[in-house]
Amino acid sequence: MPHYKLTYFDIMGLAEPIRLMFAQAGVEYENVMIPDEDDDPTWEKLKPTTPHCQLPILEVDGKVLAQSVAISNYLAKKLGFDGQNEWESAKAQELVQAINDVRQQVRAWRKEEDEKKKAEILKKLEHDVVTPYFDRHEKFLAKNGSGYFVGSHVTQADLHIFNTLQWWQNNHLFTEAFKNHPKIGEFVEKIANLPNIKKWIEKRPKTAV
Amino acid sequence: MPHYKLTYLNMMGRAEHIRLIFAQAGVEYEDNRLTQEEWAAFKSKTPFGQIPVLEVDGKMLAQTGAITTYLAKQFGLNGKDDWEAAKIQQLNGGTEDLIAQVIPWFREQDLEKKKELADKLVAEHVTPWLQRYEKFLTDNGTGYFVGNSVTQIDLGLLQFMGLFSHVLCPETFKKFPELCKFMERIASLPNIAAWIQKRPKTDH
Numbered sequence: 216m217p218h219y220k221l222t223y224f225d226i227m228g229l230a231e232p233i234r235l236m237f238a239q240a241g242v243e244y245e246n247v248m249i250p251d252e253d254d255d256p257t258w259e260k261l262k263p264t265t266p267h268c269q270l271p272i273l274e275v276d277g278k279v280l281a282q283s284v285a286i287s288n289y290l291a292k293k294l295g296f297d298g299q300n301e302w303e304s305a306k307a308q309e310l311v312q313a314i315n316d317v318r319q320q321v322r323a324w325r326k327e328e329d330e331k332k333k334a335e336i337l338k339k340l341e342h343d344v345v346t347p348y349f350d351r352h353e354k355f356l357a358k359n360g361s362g363y364f365v366g367s368h369v370t371q372a373d374l375h376i377f378n379t380l381q382w383w384q385n386n387h388l389f390t391e392a393f394k395n396h397p398k399i400g401e402f403v404e405k406i407a408n409l410p411n412i413k414k415w416i417e418k419r420p421k422t423a424v
Numbered sequence: 425m426p427h428y429k430l431t432y433l434n435m436m437g438r439a440e441h442i443r444l445i446f447a448q449a450g451v452e453y454e455d456n457r458l459t460q461e462e463w464a465a466f467k468s469k470t471p472f473g474q475i476p477v478l479e480v481d482g483k484m485l486a487q488t489g490a491i492t493t494y495l496a497k498q499f500g501l502n503g504k505d506d507w508e509a510a511k512i513q514q515l516n517g518g519t520e521d522l523i524a525q526v527i528p529w530f531r532e533q534d535l536e537k538k539k540e541l542a543d544k545l546v547a548e549h550v551t552p553w554l555q556r557y558e559k560f561l562t563d564n565g566t567g568y569f570v571g572n573s574v575t576q577i578d579l580g581l582l583q584f585m586g587l588f589s590h591v592l593c594p595e596t597f598k599k600f601p602e603l604c605k606f607m608e609r610i611a612s613l614p615n616i617a618a619w620i621q622k623r624p625k626t627d628h
Contacts, residue, residue, distance in 0.1 A: 267518050267556065280510050282517030284489065289510035305485055305494040312487040313472050351472065 219244035221286075222261070223271040224251035226422045227382070229283040230271045232311075233290060235374040238415035240294040248420070287311065291371035303366045310355075310364055310372035313348075314379050320344050321388075325424075337388065345389045349396040352376070356398050362405055369409070377406035382424075428453035428495075429479040433463060435626040436583065438488045439476045444579035445492060447619035449499035457624070489516065496576035503575050511570045512577040515560065518553070519584050525549045526587070546593045554588065557581070558600045567609055574613065582610040 219237070223230035225248035237244050249257045249270075262268050266281040273279070273286045280286055288308060291297040298304045321344075324336045352364075361367040364376065380403050383389055393400055406412055428446070432439035434457035446453050458466060463475065470477050471486040478484070478491045485491055493513070496502035503509045526549075529541040557569075566572040569581060589597040589607060598604065610616060 266514065266560075267521070268552075269521075275507075278507070280507075280514055282514040284517050284520075285510050285513035288493075288513055289506060292506055301494065301497060302480075302483070302485075305490050308493060309471070309485060309487040309490040312489055316472075347473065 216242065217276045218274075220247060220274040221245065221271060222247040222249065222274070224249055224258075225420065226251050226424050227378070227419075228424060232371065232375045232378045233271065233273070233283065233286055234419070235378060235412060235415065236287070236290050236294055236296055236371060239296070239369060239374065239409060239411045241411055242294060284311070284315075287371055287375070296369060296371045296374065298366050298370050299368070303370070306365045307370040307372040311375045314372075314376050317344060317348050318379055321383075341389050341392055345383075345392045346395075349392050349399050353396050353398045356402060362402065364402075369406075373402075373406055377403055377412075381407060425451070426481045427479075429456055430454065430476060431456040431458060431466065431479070432476040433458055433460075434624060435628050436623075437628055440583045441488065441492055441576070441580040442476060442478070442495065443623070444583060444616060444619065445495050445499065445501060445576055447615050448501060448574065448579060448613065449495075450615055451499060489513075489520075492516075492576055492580065501574065501576045501579070503571050508571050508575070512575055515557075515569055515577045516580060518557070519580065522549060522553050523584075526592075529592075542592060546596055550588055550593060551596060554597070554600050554603060557585075558602050561606055562602050567606065574610070578606075578610050579616070582607060582616070 219242070221230060221233060221237075221244055227234075234246065237246075249255065249261070252258075258270075265272050266279060269281065271283055271286060272281045273290070280289060288297075291307065292304075296307070298307050321340060324333060324340055327333045327336055355364055356362070359365065363369055364372045380399065384393065384403060407416065428451070430439060430442055430446075430453055436443075443455065458475075466475075467473050471484060474486060476488060476491065477486045478495070485494060493502065493509075496512075497509075503512055525545060529538060529545050532538040532541055561567075561569055564570065568574055569577050585597070585603065585607060588594075589604070611620060
């Protein structure tokens with residue numbers, strides 16, 4: 216087994232789906248978490264040495280890989296979360312990019328400081344973005360029939376989608392949408408109760424994001 | 425060979441990376457270009473209400489990154505091993521980050537504001553990005569970005585960097601001679617040159 220070292224800030228953020236993959240696979244790795252402060256000296260020193268001046272990075276026996284999507288796709292293949300064939304691999308990647316698109320849009324809500332505007336943005340997101348997303352994804356789950364989004368085993372798509380949806384649930388976002396899409400709620404429960412996932416969630420550092 | 429059908433608008437946009445992969449591989453496909461009205465009618469048939477979508481013997485795949493990776497794997501344009509494949513994705517991820525910065529400039533209609541945004545964009549984001557990418561290219565040492573032969577990322581970067589070399593900041597781009605040579609090298613690959621000559625001429 217290669218030596219894996221993941222470096223990111225001390226939050227869940229973009230690294231958490233990667234950490235979920237390591238957890239589910241039961242594979243050891245060095246989980247380096249550095250303070251998430253703008254002028255933190257650790258990050259300032261590390262930044263110019265990274266390929267794109269960003270985190271996360273993954274070191275595999277010392278070789279550096281950057282960009283969370285690249286890291287996720289690489290580890291999905293190495294750790295067995297890439298589906299059973301090329302089409303399933305493509306479908307898993309497709310679903311990861313789709314949830315990332317939605318995450319980007321929800322960021323606007325997170326960044327807004329005015330409480331009244333925040334509530335309006337959230338309502339619009341629920342109607343325009345999350346409900347259609349849930350509509351589609353309930354159909355994908357029903358059509359696939361295994362309880363997972365792709366094929367009959369856990370793929371990176373399940374872990375990425377679970378990660379975001381569980382965060383929404385924990386932060387009481389889009390409660391109507393969740394109520395109206397029971398299969399989505401069941402999916403989140405299913406992944407949360409996978410033994411290795413459950414164990415990781417219990418022991419991981421508790422951070423807001 | 426499966427039947428491939430690519431659906432997008434009548435422009436280069438996000439589909440051109442995919443079209444360049446088909447061109448380089450010399451693989452036939454249906455290049456389905458929709459009008460705005462046709463797109464409105466087609467939207468609900470797509471997995472996420474977005475294009476491009478690729479149909480492979482009728483099965484639909486969405487999301488540009490998933491499509492380019494799938495096709496690159498089928499046609500031998502995805503690097504020689506998992507690590508090269510990952511490096512390709514890393515470089516692609518870097519372009520997505522920059523696209524997010526470019527979009528406000530792209531959408532700005534007021535010409536004066538557009539110029540201000542352009543100057544800021546070039547100074548704060550594009551120039552450092554070009555420096556990083558020229559270094560990736562020269563560090564690899566083969567004239568290609570990954571490995572020692574053309575991969576899908578070379579095609580994607582030809583398309584993407586065209587925005588800087590021909591539209592946003594041609595003068596700035598000239599300060600990166602290795603990137604300039606790269607653009608010429610990839611654009612001159614016989615299949616790519618042939619496609620560039622025959623493709624519909626659209627602004628973007």
